[in-house]
Every structure is written in C-alpha cells, then in structure tokens.
Amino acid sequence: MTTYDTEWIMRLVTITGTRETAHKPLAEYADLFxxxxxxxxxxxxxxxxxxxxxxxxxxxxxxxxxxxAITVVAPGTLSQQPAEAREAVARTRGRITEIVELAAAKLRSPAYHARNRWMVDRTSMTIGFPHATAPSTGTWQTINYTAEQRKPRLIVPV
Structure with a gap:
C-alpha cells in the first residue's frame, strides 16, 4: 500500500481558522462543523x-x-497556549490521538506560520474557517500554502 492509498483511505485534514469567534453564537459553529x-x-x-x-x-x-482521530499541534509547548486552549485540550485529552509540540523558541508569527505549514505538509487537504478576507491572516496564509502545495482546500467563511 502506498502513501497515496493510505491518504485515500484515511483522510488527513488540517483545520485552520480565525481566533475571533465571538461574533457568532456557539450553536452556529456547531452547525458549520x-x-x-x-x-x-x-x-x-x-x-x-x-x-x-x-x-x-x-x-x-x-x-x-x-x-x-485528532492531533493537536502547538508551535511551542502546550503550556504556552492560552488558558482556554489548554482547558479544551485537558477536557478532551482522552480523545486526542497525539499532541505535537514544535518547541519554537519565540511564539511570534513565524512560529505560528511554521506550525501551520507543518500541519499542511502532513495532511492531504485543509478546511479553513476565515473571518477576514485579508490575505495576511494566519488562516489565509495556511489556505494559500495549501494551494501552493496543490492540495485541496475547503473555505468556509465565518
């Protein structure tokens, strides 16, 4: 069985999206998902x-x-993530297949972009949930990187 066959059988999907989600009720996100x-x-x-x-x-x-299956990828360590994100990981730890810590020295834009590229490089497609249309957001950079890799992407504006 080739890598292509494995990816066809098991869909490997990057999820990327905005950090700004307060503009919609939680039920709407559940419906979108x-x-x-x-x-x-x-x-x-x-x-x-x-x-x-x-x-x-x-x-x-x-x-x-x-x-x-779920993999959570942190650009540095999980302990450096915001409290809300750490709590979500703790709450769902029994369902998470893998936690990857990329150990970036500084948590700045380059570390987040590297994390996003790392995920796209290991998956066969990306589903993006952007809030803004500006191509400078991390979500759009991830979607565009997916396109550069000639991988499919599904864009769901929120």
Whole structure:
C-alpha cells in the first residue's frame, strides 16, 4: 500500500481558522462543523493548531461528536497556549490521538506560520474557517500554502 492509498483511505485534514469567534453564537459553529467537517469524519484524522477560536471550538466539537482521530499541534509547548486552549485540550485529552509540540523558541508569527505549514505538509487537504478576507491572516496564509502545495482546500467563511 502506498502513501497515496493510505491518504485515500484515511483522510488527513488540517483545520485552520480565525481566533475571533465571538461574533457568532456557539450553536452556529456547531452547525458549520456538522455541515463541513462531518462529511470527512469517516476514516479521518484531523490536525488542529491548539489555539483559541476555531481550533478550540473544532477540537471540542470533534471530540464530543465524532470518533475521528485528532492531533493537536502547538508551535511551542502546550503550556504556552492560552488558558482556554489548554482547558479544551485537558477536557478532551482522552480523545486526542497525539499532541505535537514544535518547541519554537519565540511564539511570534513565524512560529505560528511554521506550525501551520507543518500541519499542511502532513495532511492531504485543509478546511479553513476565515473571518477576514485579508490575505495576511494566519488562516489565509495556511489556505494559500495549501494551494501552493496543490492540495485541496475547503473555505468556509465565518
């Protein structure tokens, strides 16, 4: 069996999205995840950035509503993530397949971009939940990097 065959059988999916999620009620995010993540769940392994916002909301939804494999990736260490993100990981620890800490020395934009590229490089597609249309956001940079890698991407504006 080749890597391509394995990726076809097991969907490896990066989830990226805005940290700004207060503009919608939580129920709307659950509906979006049901519509746009659920179809990929059978045989899926999701990679999430472990930050607040979409990362945390998607982690909680995936852990509560699916049996999909979940990898959480931190640019530095998990202990450096915001309290809300650490609490979500602790709450769902029994459902998380793997936690990856990339050990970045400084948590600045380059560390987050490196984390996002790391996830895209290991997955076969990206599902992005951007809030802004500006291409300078981390979400759009991840979506664009996915396109540069000639991998499919699904964009769900929030």
């Amino acid at each position: 049901e519509q746009y993540l659920e179809p990929f769940v059978p045989g899926a392994h999701f990679y999430l950035g472990g930050a607040v916002g979409i990362d945390t909301l998607a982690l909680l939804w995936l852990a509560d509503q699916t049996t999909a």
